[in-house]
Amino acid sequence: MSDIKIPDESLRPALEALSIRDPDVAQAFKDCGLPPVRSQEPGFDGLIRMIISQQVSVQSARAILARLIGQVDEITPENILALDDEGMKLAGLSRPKQRYARGLAADVQDGRLNLDRLPDLPDDEVIEQLIQVKGIGRWTCEVYLLFALQRQDVMPAADLALQEGMRLIKGLDARPSPKEMYTLSEGWRPYRSAAARFLWHYYHHTGIA
Structure with missing residues (x-):
């Protein structure tokens, strides 16, 4: 994967849709913008x-x-x-x-x-x-x-960085469990892949990583 961080414009429609339904995502998206382009060849x-x-x-x-x-x-x-x-x-x-x-x-x-x-x-x-x-x-x-595989509705709920990103965005007292991650992200369907990408981005943007 490249070190050059180019904003991934393909995520904008999904993140704008999520921002309309979730004010926490809207504020975070306003604060740090689009995640960088990231992909992996299948196989x-x-x-x-x-x-x-x-x-x-x-x-x-x-x-x-x-x-x-x-x-x-x-x-x-x-x-x-x-x-x-x-x-x-x-x-x-x-x-x-x-x-x-x-x-x-x-x-x-x-x-x-x-x-x-x-x-x-x-x-x-x-x-x-x-x-x-x-x-x-x-x-x-x-x-x-x-x-x-570039699937559109995936949430890797066991990822610690995603859990921490969720904690920060939602203002939670503790890092959510994988089960809680699935529950918290249920309202983000069918854009959970874009949301996951954004949680990673927000986690790194905060400077904690």
């Missing part, structure tokens, strides 16, 4: 990048990804399966993430997971397919839906 490469990004900072994920690409040149199932433990370690992948990456590669290579079919499936079926892969939880499924 194996994109999922490996998301696995790398789990529970590490953006900077750490970028460094690990750069080292992994240095090891394999191209992120494919074949190249991941051919990379030995030492190569994985040099790239900076933890032992669990080494297992997850290899497991995903084996599932794709052996045909247990057909990534080419996912764009044609509804959101819940995409999650059902992906969550069977060890190391891919609901957060990764929802982020894949949002950024790789």
Whole structure:
């Protein structure tokens, strides 16, 4: 993903619609404007990048990804399966993430997971397919839906930055739980993807991140 932060004009209609129905969003949108452009290519490469990004900072994920690409040149199932433990370690992948990456590669290579079919499936079926892969939880499924498949009504409710963004925008005393996130964002349908993008943006805009 690029470091150049270009405002994502494609989000404006959804955020303007949300601003009409939610005064808290309206004020926050007035304060910090549009989120930057952000996307992820669908497929194996994109999922490996998301696995790398789990529970590490953006900077750490970028460094690990750069080292992994240095090891394999191209992120494919074949190249991941051919990379030995030492190569994985040099790239900076933890032992669990080494297992997850290899497991995903084996599932794709052996045909247990057909990534080419996912764009044609509804959101819940995409999650059902992906969550069977060890190391891919609901957060990764929802982020894949949002950024790789560009689905319009997704809320990765377990994301801590989103929870903190919701706390700030809504003036809550405590960070909401994933269940509370789904409840709080219910009124934002069918624009929850734009809302999620905006929550990340607002969280970073506050300078807390």
